[in-house]
Amino acid sequence: MIDRWIAEATECDFKVALEIKKPKSWLKSVSAFANGIGGTLLFGIDDNRNVVGLTDAQADAEAISRLIKERISPYPNFILVPEREDGKNILILTVSSGYSTPYYYKADGVMEAYIHIRNESVIAPSFALNQLILKGMNRTYDTLNSEYDFKDYAFSKLRERYKVWTGNSMEDKLFDSFDTRNEYGKLTNAGALLADDSPIRHSRLFCTRWNGLDKSGGMVDALDSAEYSGSLIILLNEGASFVKRNMKTRWKKTANSRIEMPDYCERSVFEALVNALIHRDCLILGSEVHIDIYNDRLTIYSPGGMADGTRIQERDISNISSTRRNPVLADIFGRLGYMERQGSGFKKITESYHAAHNYRKELEPEFYSDVTSFQVTPYNLNYGTTTNSSNVTIEDESVAITTGYVAIEVAIDGLNASQTTIQKAKEVYKNMGTDGIFGRSDISSITGDSVTAAGKLISKLKAASLIVPVKGYGKGKYRFIEPHK
Template sequence: MINRWIAEATECDFKVALETKKPKSWLKSVSAFANGVGGTLFFGIRDDREIIGLEDVQADAEAISRLIKERITPFPDFILVPERENGKDLLVLTVSPGRATPYYYKADGVMEAYIRMGNESVIAPNYVLNQLLLKGMNRTYDALISEYDFKDYAFSKMREQYKTWTGNSMEDKLFESFEMRDTNGRLTNAGALLADQSPVRHSRLFCTRWNGLDKSGGMVDALDSAEYSGSLIILLNEGVGFVKRNMKTRWKKTANSRIEMPDYCERSVFEALVNALIHRDYTVLGSEVHIDIYDDRLTIHSPGGMADGTRIQERDISNVSSTRRNPVLADIFGRLGYMERKGSGFKKITETYYAAHNYRDELEPKFYSDASSFQVTLYNLNYGTSVSAAKVTIEDENIAITSDHVAIEVAIGKLNATQATIDKAKAVFANMGIDGVFGRSDVAAITNDSVTAAGNLINKLKNAELIEPVSGFGKGKYKFVAPKE
């Protein structure tokens, strides 16, 4: 019976006996459980789970209820249940996650809020206490009104993306419905984070391409580094661009198509960076989102752990429910076409990797979180392998790494078009490569569109100077060309 209790506990602590003279030893866990995802205290059991039992379970139960009422504020929801195991009496105290956070332990004129860190209950750092205060007020950081006025800032990047995604101009009245400003013209924190020249300095993005497998050489040995500031949209675009600039794409040309073998899956990088920018904890000052690229992997690190207090490495990635720390930002990015609102980012990151031509089981993306940070690790799909190990052979095949190829991919990603159109353009390029010659019927076959829609896509590529007409293959034939400097 007791094993079932332990197995079902979200978090748990074990106490051999009830400490009444030093109740802080267990009341701090009550505070931590109420401030987090809940948890269970087992009285009469040692840490090694050996059942010792309690001498007077009725008196202990009364003392537990009394001490919680006297020393935890506000009063948390809990259930106290007596159990009997192997002829020994136990008490099981289950504390529910609270809504009126923070829950403090108070004694001797001191009030302390606790959180769980690993298997311990520790005093909540100031930034976590700020989160708990917001949660208790049913508010989020991104919805708070800032000190900045809407009239003092431009939103060209946001307006541009809104136009691209919806086909409509973004009128000023939408800034209120998007919860980016109030009726007095003051920006919310979400609005401040999306301004072209964002005044929220700690929303910067640091990117570094290290020389080797770690940082042991310091910045002197960094091959490339950049620091970006401004709108979250700028950070997203620049971050993805930095990764593209520092990776190579290996490809195999076949008779009718071209097989792409990039170092990293662009979609996975995009999803991981969106997650880092939207779900990071902006109450943590002096800490930014970091992209670190090594020879064999890249990591994207963001301040703040999982919003629900769980640890991602202990969760089923394919079934993680969406708990949004910054719901206003998440909603805006959904309206701009950057993310879905149902929380499928983790799944997309892994599934895109699984589908890569050069994927191997040991290259599965890794996710890690603790109370103060979140990190995604994406492995270099081409590191340490020959082309043959990446599911292709090189006999009589044209295998190459080309800067023109990467430049065209980057330029397609920056097309002034919807994401669906960009994806179709990428599909055409993936099939045709630099040397392939194609017309409207070829594009229609690749994209499963009408010939008219295929013609529209060709026109977009022509206007962007990414394709040029070729002769000798009939009328209306084109091939890709690298963008002009």
């Protein structure tokens, strides 16, 4: 019975007995559970899960209900159930995650809100308390009005991306429908984060290529480093460029073509960086998004844990529903083609890695989160592998071209299309090779065109029998055919 309760509990605390004279010892857990993802208190059981039992479970149950009503504000939702285990009476108190946060413990003129960190209930730090206040108001940071005037800021990067993605110019009225400007001409926090010269100074990106497997690399600790500020779009583009210039691509010849093997799956890195920038907790000051590249891995760090309070390392990556800390920013990035609105980023990160030619099970991307941080660690797909110089080449700025590669380019040259379209088709093939799986969104990311234009390019490639559909990766996925000599 105990094991069932523990297995079903989101969080769990054990109490040998009910402390009536010192109720804070357990009421702070009630506050923390209501402020978090919920949890269960088991009275009459010690920390080693041994059943001790309660002397008077009925009186204890009445005291629990009374003390919660007197000491926790607002009144949380909970269920109190008596049970018998090994012939002894115990009480199971299950506290639901609340919507009217923060839930305070109040006594002796003091009100304190608690949160659960590493199996301990602690007083919520200022940023966590602000999060709880916003949650209780049904508001998010990005929807709040800022002190900055729309007329004082430029949005060239936002307008440029909107034009590329949709084919239309971004009119000023769209800033209202995007919830980036209020009726008084003030920017919301979302708008301030998207301004070219963003006035929110802690929205920055720090990038470092370390010399070795950790941050103590010897005589030269860092091989490359950069700090970026400005619009979130600038941070995204600069971060992706930093990773690209600090990775290499191997390729090997096959009988008819070549297979490219980059150190990292660029799509996975891009998805992880989008997630880090859009879902970061902007209430945590003095901390920025970081990209740290080591010899064997890179880590993308973002301030703030999972928005729903859970821990990513305890979740099934393939089955996580979308909970967005900054829904306005997420919606805008969805409209710009940087992310999908249904929230499948984690799955994309892992699936893109699985599709890489040089993927091995031990290189599975790792995810970690706690209350204050979120980290994604993709591993270097080429680290530790041997290189046979007769059939594998390391690509820096130029690569050798095999007969098969030329054959596909010649075929693309024969497309019934404009020279601009032909060049874009070649660019797609250069990025994907014959192993890459792609759809309209992937092509648009490479060419900078809208998904509609990407769909037209797919139609031309299909008509020329240069690509074939691929099953098992979702609807509308293709790869280039294997070329023949």
